[in-house]
Amino acid sequence: MNVHSYLIERFIIAKKKNTDKYQRILDAAIKVFAEQGFFQSTIAQIAKAAGVADGTIYLYFKxxxxxxxxxxxxxxxxxxxxxxxxxxxxxxxxxxxxxxxxxxxxxxxxxxxxxxxxxxxxxxxxxxxxxxxxxxxxxxxxxxxxxxxxxxxxxxxxxxxxxxxxxxxxxxxxxxxxxxxxxxxxxxxxxTMADPLVDLFISGIGGCRNTGSTGDHPTG
Amino acid sequence: MNVHSYLIERFIIAKKKNTDKYQRILDAAIKVFAEQGFFQSTIAQIAKAAGVADGTIYLYFKxxxxxxxxxxxxxxxxxxxxxxxxxxxxxxxxxxxxxxxxxxxxxxxxxxxxxxxxxxxxxxxxxxxxxxxxxxxxxxxxxxxxxxxxxxxxxxxxxxxxxxxxxxxxxxxxxxxxxxxxxxxxxxxxxTMADPLVDLFISGIGGCRNTGSTGDHPTG
Amino acid sequence: MNVHSYLIERFIIAKKKNTDKYQRILDAAIKVFAEQGFFQSTIAQIAKAAGVADGTIYLYFKxxxxxxxxxxxxxxxxxxxxxxxxxxxxxxxxxxxxxxxxxxxxxxxxxxxxxxxxxxxxxxxxxxxxxxxxxxxxxxxxxxxxxxxxxxxxxxxxxxxxxxxxxxxxxxxxxxxxxxxxxxxxxxxxxTMADPLVDLFISGIGGCRNTGSTGDHPTG
Amino acid sequence: MNVHSYLIERFIIAKKKNTDKYQRILDAAIKVFAEQGFFQSTIAQIAKAAGVADGTIYLYFKxxxxxxxxxxxxxxxxxxxxxxxxxxxxxxxxxxxxxxxxxxxxxxxxxxxxxxxxxxxxxxxxxxxxxxxxxxxxxxxxxxxxxxxxxxxxxxxxxxxxxxxxxxxxxxxxxxxxxxxxxxxxxxxxxTMADPLVDLFISGIGGCRNTGSTGDHPTG
DNA sequence: GATGAATGAGAATTCATTCAT
DNA sequence: AATGAATGAATTCTCATTCAT
Missing domain, CATH: 1.10.357.10 (Tetracycline Repressor, domain 2)
Structure with missing residues (x-):
């Protein structure tokens, strides 16, 4: 790829993506934070993950x-x-x-x-x-x-x-x-954990009950 | 003071001092971490809280x-x-x-x-x-x-x-x-939360029970 | 100025700048090393000599x-x-x-x-x-x-x-x-040391010779 | 080894070695310098190599x-x-x-x-x-x-x-x-390099000689 | 708006040197 | 004399943030 086409391609890509940049950066940041933790993540990593320049982030976030x-x-x-x-x-x-x-x-x-x-x-x-x-x-x-x-x-x-x-x-x-x-x-x-968990909330782990709400799981 | 007792005293003092300082630094660090979080805490803050020099921390922690x-x-x-x-x-x-x-x-x-x-x-x-x-x-x-x-x-x-x-x-x-x-x-x-909490584990929040263990704490 | 020429100019400027600064830092470093020795030289001194910030050095050198x-x-x-x-x-x-x-x-x-x-x-x-x-x-x-x-x-x-x-x-x-x-x-x-030195390599310091190349080294 | 005997032994060793400590430290330092270079060597390494405490070095060297x-x-x-x-x-x-x-x-x-x-x-x-x-x-x-x-x-x-x-x-x-x-x-x-080297000093590398001093070492 | 080179404040860490024991 | 724990100055390096292009 020569200098012309390389640069022009970048230029066009940039223009096209203009609108959703906020979302892209936020998503990228969450991804990076998830992987490394907030404090260990750097702006450079987020920018790279979002496919923008470091400085761009400061256009969308303080x-x-x-x-x-x-x-x-x-x-x-x-x-x-x-x-x-x-x-x-x-x-x-x-x-x-x-x-x-x-x-x-x-x-x-x-x-x-x-x-x-x-x-x-x-x-x-x-x-x-x-x-x-x-x-x-x-x-x-x-x-x-x-x-x-x-x-x-x-x-x-x-x-x-x-x-x-x-x-x-x-x-x-x-x-x-x-x-x-x-x-x-x-x-x-x-x-799938939802219902069993709610059952525990309602009935607890204690034995020998006859509360209707819990009754559906057989033994009781 | 003879050689024996002199040296032994030094040995003991040394040990005690070491343990002291280790504890002091660890406690200070936990205090600082508790206040600011691990990543926002600095060695300088910990050293100050422990009443030692920055470098001293590295004698006890890698x-x-x-x-x-x-x-x-x-x-x-x-x-x-x-x-x-x-x-x-x-x-x-x-x-x-x-x-x-x-x-x-x-x-x-x-x-x-x-x-x-x-x-x-x-x-x-x-x-x-x-x-x-x-x-x-x-x-x-x-x-x-x-x-x-x-x-x-x-x-x-x-x-x-x-x-x-x-x-x-x-x-x-x-x-x-x-x-x-x-x-x-x-x-x-x-x-005081312990017993009510265990009651919840055992009986859950479901109605119509008569497990004695839960009944006794009025409403909290 | 059209997109082409604008971008290409930036590309070229960027490259030249980069090379400039790389050279400037390297030259400054060699100067400082020459004056003080590698180990006694600090990054701060090199940065100052190169007219850049300390951190800039790390953009060009690991x-x-x-x-x-x-x-x-x-x-x-x-x-x-x-x-x-x-x-x-x-x-x-x-x-x-x-x-x-x-x-x-x-x-x-x-x-x-x-x-x-x-x-x-x-x-x-x-x-x-x-x-x-x-x-x-x-x-x-x-x-x-x-x-x-x-x-x-x-x-x-x-x-x-x-x-x-x-x-x-x-x-x-x-x-x-x-x-x-x-x-x-x-x-x-x-x-000017070059020829006399080569004469020494060829003829040594020993007396009583008649090798043309070394002779009385006015010739060289 | 119990505390008594351990400490006493160290005490005695220390006394015995008193005299040659300067030499021991100097030798140890040269060894460490040789291995790592002066600037990369630390007082702690030298002290360890010499079998003395860090502070002891300052009794013999400024x-x-x-x-x-x-x-x-x-x-x-x-x-x-x-x-x-x-x-x-x-x-x-x-x-x-x-x-x-x-x-x-x-x-x-x-x-x-x-x-x-x-x-x-x-x-x-x-x-x-x-x-x-x-x-x-x-x-x-x-x-x-x-x-x-x-x-x-x-x-x-x-x-x-x-x-x-x-x-x-x-x-x-x-x-x-x-x-x-x-x-x-x-x-x-x-x-063994000494004589061939001196021969080079005297006769150089030039051809067509008959200086006796060089002729005797066959090919080196 | 977008870029990314440049900045420099700030942090961790090292280590020569001191000094109480 | 000997020790080695303690010190803190000094240094390297990182990275959030800025700004000229």
Missing amino acids: NKDDILVQFYQYKTRQIFERFRDVVNRSKTAEEKLRCLIRVHLQEFQKDRNMAIVYQAETHQYYRRNDENLKEMSKMYRDIISEVVELGQEEGAIRKDLYMGLVKRFINGAVDEVINSWIHAGGQYDLV | NKDDILVQFYQYKTRQIFERFRDVVNRSKTAEEKLRCLIRVHLQEFQKDRNMAIVYQAETHQYYRRNDENLKEMSKMYRDIISEVVELGQEEGAIRKDLYMGLVKRFINGAVDEVINSWIHAGGQYDLV | NKDDILVQFYQYKTRQIFERFRDVVNRSKTAEEKLRCLIRVHLQEFQKDRNMAIVYQAETHQYYRRNDENLKEMSKMYRDIISEVVELGQEEGAIRKDLYMGLVKRFINGAVDEVINSWIHAGGQYDLV | NKDDILVQFYQYKTRQIFERFRDVVNRSKTAEEKLRCLIRVHLQEFQKDRNMAIVYQAETHQYYRRNDENLKEMSKMYRDIISEVVELGQEEGAIRKDLYMGLVKRFINGAVDEVINSWIHAGGQYDLV
Whole structure:
């Protein structure tokens, strides 16, 4: 390839891609963050993965930190709003809970890089005291509260519960299921875990019960 | 002072001093890591917090990474071995489980910096594929397996359980309870969560039960 | 200005700039090395001498060592290849030898910093067992062998010589002549030493001869 | 070995070795310098090689540089004074020259580490403008001048020589012979080079001679 | 908008030297 | 005298960010 054609090709490619550059950079960044962690990733690596120049990144993001901020503000937020939706569309508390967990696992399974970054960086990101993240976390826990309270009204869920603990109990278990899946290299189908997990939430591991909701898995 | 006693004293002082400084640096590092995160912490900050010169750190640790490695290898490991012990000393499955969770929360409450670093850095640290960490995680999950299997023999725990899921379910919930406590600034007594949490593990949140163990804590 | 010419200009400018800066840094480094020695020179000094920022050096050289490596691979090598050429262009053995020595002294006189670095750092550099340096040294000694052997065929050079020794004898003497010149501050004309030196190689210092070539060396 | 006996043994060893520590450190340093070069050697390495503590070195040497200074002032100087002696003891110019070269090679062969350090560090050391080194070099060249002038009076050496050049010619050739021997790993007997080398000095490589002194070594 | 060369602040790490024991 | 732990100055190198083209 001679100098002319080489340069012209580059020029044209550049023009064509103009619009979706923000997405391309964000996706590339999440990929790189997933592989190496936020702090070990460099702008140069992200630029290379996105197929843009280092400087271009600064046309779309204020700085390196801002990439992570945008990730939480748009990419992640989107998913959490989806949770809100599916829960609203279901009727009974149990149905809502099953939907929530299922969609949660589904979304994280769908975008593994996002899942990795979310699970691995959130703890660090918490230090920034970012309002958006706190809001999302709260939103998630509020959904659980709502569902549980509805269940209590329906009679499907016990009344003698410390809600703060229940929220962490459910949230933590789901997170850990996702973590395990990530550490296993995403080899198996994460979504199949949803129902057994909800069964555990509802019935626990204790023996000798006759709660209807749990009854469908034979032995009991 | 004769040769014997003089030299022996020096020997002992030397040893003690070494251990002292090693501990001082490790503790200071954990404190700094807890405050800022591993990657944002600098050797200079750790040195200052430990009251030593920057170079001194390299007499006790190969490099910055090695501080984290030693943390996982000694500080953290110690605690996980403690878990093993307390479980061995209990009789019934439920008792073992209650002990495990209680001691887990106790130990993390006792050393908040350790708790923060452990919760926040473990995901990143996992990338290194450190054998020691994998071993500790496995040890923890093995304890749970054992306890659950014992409970199944005793009849206290259901038999229709997918063990892999149960382990994550318990592990994840405990971790999240610790996280919440950390994010709340360690304001409340973490250990009081132990029994209500175990009740949730055993009975779940489902309605219409009469398991005594859960009933007694009013509403939390 | 159209796309073609605009881009091509940029391409060319970029290339030229690159080469410029590479040369500027390499030259500055050789100057600093000549003044202070490789190990006592700092990147900061080289950067200052080259009029660039410290970090810029790492755009053109892998690390400090690499500067020395490039020096031997490009700057020095160039000269040694020149030696090969001039020898090939001469006819008789004596003419070849005179040319080699003259050009050797010429080149080192022309670039005094290069001469200093070459003479002062080569011994240390030898430890690296760099293939390129070994090759260059060998090339030089091979030239001498060739010339001497040719001279033997011509009858101008004795046959009872241990070639390995002759090579060192000539190489060493030339080097030392260069060293003296360097230590004297490069005050005198090095190239005038060429013919008298070759006369010594051919005739030695012994008395009572009648070899034409050496005679009373006004002739040269 | 228990604490008592271990410490006491160390105490006694220390006392016993008190006297020759200067030598031990100097020798160890030369060994380490020979292996790694002056700048790449650390005080810690030298101390270890000498079997003393780092701090002990500072009881015998002002600083790291001083070790090299002492090397040139005592170890090396000693040898150069030896050269003076052997030359004085010989009668004819040729005999003196042969003695000088032979002893030069002998002494460098005898202490290979010294030889390596001398050959490799002298160029760098020259920068310090150390009076002692300049004196030694001058002494060496003066010896050559003397011998050559004597030879000229005897009629054994030509009169039409530029003495400055002759000195470098001889000095350089000898140095290069030593270098080659070092680079070859000191595998062969260096001293056997002495006579062939002197023959080259006297007769050169030119053809058609009948100087008896050269004829006797068959092919070398 | 896009580029990527250049920047230089900042961090880890090394090591000669000191000094309390 | 001997030790070796401690020091901290000095150095290399990295990388987020800028800006001329």
